[in-house]
Amino acid sequence: MLTHLAIRNYALIEDLRVDFKGGLTTITGETGAGKSILLESLGLVLGNRADRSALRDTEKKCVVEAEFAVGAYPGMREFFETRDLDYDAQTLLRREIRPNGKSRAFINDTPVTLGVMEELGQRLIDVHSQHQTLELTDRDFQLRVVDALAGNGPLLETYRETRKTYLEMEKRLQALRNERDLAFREQDYNEFLLEELNGANLEPGMQERLEEEQATLSNSEQIIGLLGNADQVMQEEEYGLLAMLGRLRQVTSKLAAYGSRFSQLHERVQSLLIESDDIATEFADLTDQQQPDPDALEKVNSQLGRLFDLQKKHQVATVEELLAIRDSLSRKVHDTAQLETDIEALDGKIEKLQDSLNRIAGQLSERRAGVLPGFTEDLRKELVELGIPNASFTWELLQREAFGPSGRDVLELLFTANKGGNYGPLKKSASGGELSRIMLAIKARLAAFEALPTMMFDEIDTGVSGEISNRMGDIMREMSRHMQVFAITHLPQVASKGHQQYKVYKEDVEGRTTTRIRQLSQEERIQELAQMLGGSQLTDTALTHARELLN
Incomplete structure (x- = not known):
């Protein structure tokens, strides 16, 4: 207010x-x-x-x-x-x-x-004026009037909540179908890519390991030669590192008797000799193990070549990135199968919602049809008193396939102001003045059934x-x-x-x-009404009539 x-x-x-x-x-x-x-x-x-x-x-x-x-x-x-x-x-x-x-x-x-x-x-x-009576010709407004008279508010609220869920699920279903169709188009290619990646037996760090093996196998002769040189440096009888460290140990062994500083030095030489002997053994073992192996080199080159081809194909630089792509493809291949299951489950839920919507829409339609005859007659009688003596109405209540915001009904008020006249839509059959009076009659009925805002008639x-x-x-x-x-x-x-x-x-x-x-004030109202009745000259007759109107 x-x-x-x-x-x-x-x-x-x-x-x-x-x-x-x-x-x-x-x-x-x-x-x-x-x-x-x-x-x-x-x-x-x-x-x-x-x-x-x-x-x-x-x-x-x-x-x-x-x-x-x-x-x-x-x-x-x-x-x-x-x-x-x-x-x-x-x-x-x-x-x-x-x-x-x-x-x-x-x-x-x-x-x-x-x-x-x-x-x-x-x-x-x-705010209502003759320029705003077009609302009356709107089918949604007409439906709202009938719903108010039929007391359809709670039922409409249930219908709209159900419809909201239904539309959300329909949207989700369409998205799933689009996703499935796209997945199906890519399925064969994804499966091929996945099989190719699985066939490469990818493991974290394998590229570094293979590259190290390739370097070793590709340079086996040079490695054997260098190992031989190292063994000679370590083992030569007269000037080898082990022979020289042996003589040095003899010297420090004698010095050790002259104090702790010399004994510590002797221990260090002793450790150096032990470590050198271990290194010489490692050189000997590596020399025994290091043999040219063309087959192994070819296998390593083949594995690296396949790895580089996969990286180029997927536009990545590491095995770890290839592993991520493999996992993603695996999920896609699995999800494609899961999509069908999800779609079937959602279809079942939507079917149940459709049944509920059809049931509620049917109830709304029955209740609307039930109030239309009485509402039409009340409206006709009211319009007779409002100066449209031959006003006559009929309603078209049709069904549509889709679930609209207020059900499946399409409602239109048809009107004629003349006896024996043809019924037609309000916007074509009623004048501006008639529309205003019809709107007044309808909103008067509506006010008793629905909480309307402040009404201002201009x-x-x-x-x-x-x-x-x-x-x-x-x-x-x-x-x-x-x-x-x-x-x-x-x-x-x-x-x-x-x-x-x-x-x-x-x-x-x-x-x-x-x-x-x-x-x-009361007296001012009498004078104002008298002026409206008889003009600026306030006659006794006009004042008397004004008092009668107020009383």
Whole structure:
């Protein structure tokens, strides 16, 4: 419910502040007084676009604030939480337009995008005029009306949750099928690559080992020659290293008797001789082992060649990278087989969800069909009182294959305003005035079944007679039992139905025209209604009639 509106520096409005109550509020004023400006400025906090041309004083910023009591609106706390906004039962929407034309939007002093403000605004106020009756011709809106009358809310929630899961699984299934098809196209090649890598008997470090073997086998003659030279250096009888170290040991053995320093030196020579003897033995063993082996060399060269070919083919430089590719190919080959199993399992789940959706959609369809005859008759009777005596409706309730957001039904309201006339879609069969009255009748029914936002009717009574406008006023007053309703009107019959009445007027202040609004007292309402009935001259007849309307 809109409880407070403050507007500063917008069009003809310099500084306007007004409080509102529940029930039906009627707003009157002469043509050009600024009622449309009031709506336009309110539209700013509902997410409408604006620029600096709307500023009264282009050197100052424009600020519009609207305070709403939102505690009674269903799902409002969740709306705030999911958008990381501070929830307050008294919520403040603020819009600022700077002199440079840039604007900012706030909800409870938290900056928000215009999209978020618009989304919240749609939940708070429904501004209705003849230009906005196109919603009535929308099939989704018509379906929402019927669902409200049928009490389909809980069933629709179950359906939509099930449909959400169904669509997610369908998406996952399609992704799996695409993955499988791609895997099948690559399967033979992947298996060939995997077999090729498995055949290479890859092991970590094998490239370094093979390259070492290749170096040894390729240079066996040079190695044998060098080992022979080393053995000669170690073993030569007269000048070999072992013979010389043996003589040195004899010398240090005698020195050892003259003190610890000499004995330590002797031990070191002794160790050197032992190590040298061990090295000589190793040279001898290597010489015995080192024989030319062309077959072994060919085998090593073949293994290295195969390894280098695989690295070039897979564009890598190490055996470890080839091993990673082998493991990846192994997973792909295995996963291709697993994909079929996953697809079959998911298919089974989707089939069960389809059964559930078909069952719930069938229930929705039955409940809709059940309320349509009574709703159609109520609507017809209401429109007779609203000046469309020959109004007649019929509904087309068709089934589609796909699961839509609200089931499988396609619903369209068909209308004729003439006896014996052909039924047709509302947008083709009803005039603007007829659409407005049909919308009023439908929303009046809807208000008793669904929590609607504040409703603002902008001269919905244009072009209707006094008696019909009287009935329209009664409908809006009845609606206000369930919600806050505003009616901007030129008709005294409608204005008199308000629980409170406000007047929009212009006033010249210091040489500038300013739009103002104020709530009328009981006596002021009588005078305002009398002027609406008889013009600026307040006759006794007009005043009497005005009192009768209020009473």
